[in-house]
Amino acid sequence: MPTETGYVLGHDDPEVERLLLQGRLYRAHTEQALRLAGLEPGMRVLDVGCGPGDVSITAAHLVGPTGAVTAVDAQAAILDVAALRAAERRLSTITFRHARIEDLGAAEPYDAVIGRLLLMHLPDPVAALRHLTGLVRPGGVVTFQDFQVSAATSVPELPLFTRVRDLIVRSFRGAGANTEMGTTMHELFRRAGLPAPRLIMGGYLGPLSDPDVMAFVMGVWRVLLPVAAQLGLDLDDTVTDLAALPGRLRAEPGAENAIAILPPLVTAWARRPG
Template sequence: MVSDRAPGYVLGDDDPALARLDALSRVYAPATAAWLDTAGLAPGATVVDLGCGLGAVTLAAAERVGPTGRVIGVDAAARPLEVARRRAAAAGHRTVVLEQADVTTWEPPGPVDAVLGRLLLLHLADPVALVARMAGLVRPGGVVAFSDVVLPTRAAHPPLPLLTAFNGWLLTTFERLGVPVDAGLRLTAVYRTAGLPDPVLSAGQPLERGGGATGWAIVAGDATSLLPAFERTGVATAAEVGAEDLEQRLRAQAAAADAVLVNPLLVGAAARLP
């Protein structure tokens, strides 16, 4: 299947969730840059970044299209957009526009040259519908580019008991909620079903070492945000997760084992329309 019934974004927009988004952007900056380079955003292009969050992809796109281009970031949550607006202003990106809207129904004021979305499709009930609809708003010769993760690829070497437990909680919860855990590997199928050309794929899987890895903050942030879902689906209790000090315990285990953290694979897809 390429159109799972996902319940929507379940990771929150409070302070811990925003810190998690920042950590994600740091860890996946090189993989994101490779994906955007594959997309081939041209100077002067008009670009839409769906599910823009704190604006990391939005600002990276703005760097590529330059002062003659325009980037519109769209997100349903107000608080991340406030941060994104401050960061765009601080970076001097006067042609960046950030709008609060439902990405499944929002439309730009006119045709655009590219549509982007990072870590978005796995949260949607019908990713094919969104990709097809947005592709219809892109000019001929324009680009449709989405990227997503493959969550089962997260691991530690040597294995760490706490990370093994977290992986089980996360994957089982997403399975019960209908959220695809391998969304990155479904991108080509999504594009084909949406009637797009086969995309060019890129991939990156950041490796970090020891207790100082940024990825431990991502794991702990996910656990905090998903704790209600863990409990609601019967996967784990608050006492089992221990979210209040999970990050510290993960870091301690990683430091003691000098473990390598393999963050989830990020797959990028970019297709140029006829």
């Protein structure tokens, strides 16, 4: 359900678990993309909508002990999780800050602003991008990562898997999220006054017998099912019985050798004009 930030997903424990799984599955892409975007040792980085801190932790490793990361989120509970995870890793270069991105100002501009899976949830992502770009020094890095949710699929295409994917897409949209943000960032960057960004895409795929694949799909659907019900989407026992659904997905004709492609994560990056 929408929260005070307008973010569709909440932060109870299964939701934190889901974000941690997501962080693990998309970590390799995130790290490679942040390197390509230009994160280097010594940089001062702002991570917006940091959630449980995966991107902040990856950025802290890339900027090293001479760099620093400020990690910001509007939800205090998830910041506590992020701070705990940074402490477990003895990463003292990350500072956590409870704030809405709209309220951020920078006394000293950052060398880079980064954010993963944030823009798709914002009501006015162009205004947010313009505001956040203003917190970066001229020539600094602006890089964001977001899903192309509708590009999640299975090969071969399986009717029940596709039905669940479509319900997820429609629920996200019904709750105000942009499921096509991956391919929308190119336009957003230019509307926010940035040069056309470079883009790359990465993600995770595997058979339906892969517990991570099933946990990811079920984790998202579990959170969005009440949204789908509220929107009056076409639901029946096949998709609402969450205990039986994994078995049903695996038992579809053709599922045994099928590969599920989880939503691709697109990274866009550009430098703030001088």
